[in-house]
Amino acid sequence: MIAKTLARTAAALLLYGAALCSAHADVWGYVDAKGVAHFAAQKLDARYELFFRGGESFDTAKDIATPREVSVPTAPPALVAFFEVSNGYKQVKHHLREASLANDIDYELLKALIATESGFDARAVSPKGAVGLMQIMPTTAQRYGVSSDSKTRVERKLTDPKTNIGTGTRYLRHLLDLFSGSMELALAAYNAGEGAVQRAGNKIPNYPETQNYVKTVMQLYRMLKPPAMKPPIAAAVLPPPVRVRMELAAGGAVGRGNMPASLQAMPPVASAMQSVSLNERD
Numbered sequence: 001m002i003a004k005t006l007a008r009t010a011a012a013l014l015l016y017g018a019a020l021c022s023a024h025a026d027v028w029g030y031v032d033a034k035g036v037a038h039f040a041a042q043k044l045d046a047r048y049e050l051f052f053r054g055g056e057s058f059d060t061a062k063d064i065a066t067p068r069e070v071s072v073p074t075a076p077p078a079l080v081a082f083f084e085v086s087n088g089y090k091q092v093k094h095h096l097r098e099a100s101l102a103n104d105i106d107y108e109l110l111k112a113l114i115a116t117e118s119g120f121d122a123r124a125v126s127p128k129g130a131v132g133l134m135q136i137m138p139t140t141a142q143r144y145g146v147s148s149d150s151k152t153r154v155e156r157k158l159t160d161p162k163t164n165i166g167t168g169t170r171y172l173r174h175l176l177d178l179f180s181g182s183m184e185l186a187l188a189a190y191n192a193g194e195g196a197v198q199r200a201g202n203k204i205p206n207y208p209e210t211q212n213y214v215k216t217v218m219q220l221y222r223m224l225k226p227p228a229m230k231p232p233i234a235a236a237v238l239p240p241p242v243r244v245r246m247e248l249a250a251g252g253a254v255g256r257g258n259m260p261a262s263l264q265a266m267p268p269v270a271s272a273m274q275s276v277s278l279n280e281r282d
Contacts, residue, residue: 027219035086036119039216083111083224088120092133092161099169105176109183110169112220113190116213122161131158134168144170183221187214 028048029039040048083089089111096114100107117135118124130137138154141147144167148154158164172190179185179197184204189197192210200206204214 027216027223032119034121036088036121036124037086037115038119039116039220040212042212083115086120088122092120092122092165095162095165099165102166103169103173105169105173106221106225108225109217109221110165110172111224112217113168113172113187114165115220116217122164123159125155129155131155132164132168133161134164136164136168136171140171141167184214184218187217 027039028043028050029037030047030049031037032047038048043050092114096107096110099105100110114120114133117130118133120133122133124133124135125131126135128137136158138158141154141158146154146157146163146167148157158167172186175186175189175194176183178194179189179202185197185202188204188210191213192205192207196205196207196210197203204211
């Protein structure tokens with residue numbers, strides 16, 4: 001267990017460093033009449049306003065971006081303050097924290113994913129049948145022990161925030177492990193399916209919806225979790241002083257201008273040795 005946790009931590013550190021250099025996408029969004037926020041990587045219709053402008057390309061073939069300057073958020077106040085005023089978010093953030101710790105996934109990544117998937121609408125249902133905050137398919141939920149019983153169908157169970165977040169986070173953890181910790185590939189698989197990513201050669205599939213989804217979640221994630229400050233470089237540690245004993249032949253220092261007068265004045269003594277201790281670093 002310890003070895004697995006250490007391996008995850010090492011992979012996360014490497015990927016987090018790589019993520020800082022990866023693509024930034026524009027983020028567009030709007031808040032509907034019910035107070036639910038909708039996000040996308042492009043302006044889907046007239047309701048969408050620019051939430052954040054990113055200035056970098058996103059190359060799904062190479063999965064490498066060319067860094068460029070990124071501007072500050074330009075969103076309307078309702079979008080900027082969404083996470084602080086959203087009742088949907090405030091009601092479930094303790095479940096997010098719990099699932100984040102239990103599955104070793106960044107809280108901010110879960111927050112960005114749910115904002116993109118459902119806008120924190122626990123009763124959201126997609127045209128394909130994905131349910132709840134993390135938009136989980138009933139067949140996926142069954143893989144993690146959520147199934148229908150005599151009283152409640154699985155679709156209904158997935159509208160419960162704790163059940164939904166717990167199940168979706170476990171699935172996301174599986175995807176991160178499957179794709180060696182790559183957030184982009186895990187998110188692509190979350191949207192398009194594991195098989196689609198594998199068939200694409202373990203790259204983001206060439207589906208506009210999936211590409212935009214990955215862009216949106218990753219950009220929101222970076223906005224919610226700014227890069228950590230680098231720790232200060234530790235000063236070089238020098239070895240402790242070593243006491244070196246030097247023996248000078250008596251009288252050898254006589255007449256030298258850089259020696260103390262008391263030593264220069266000492267009379268020579270045959271075969272005698274004077275010891276001088278010096279502090280010197282190796």
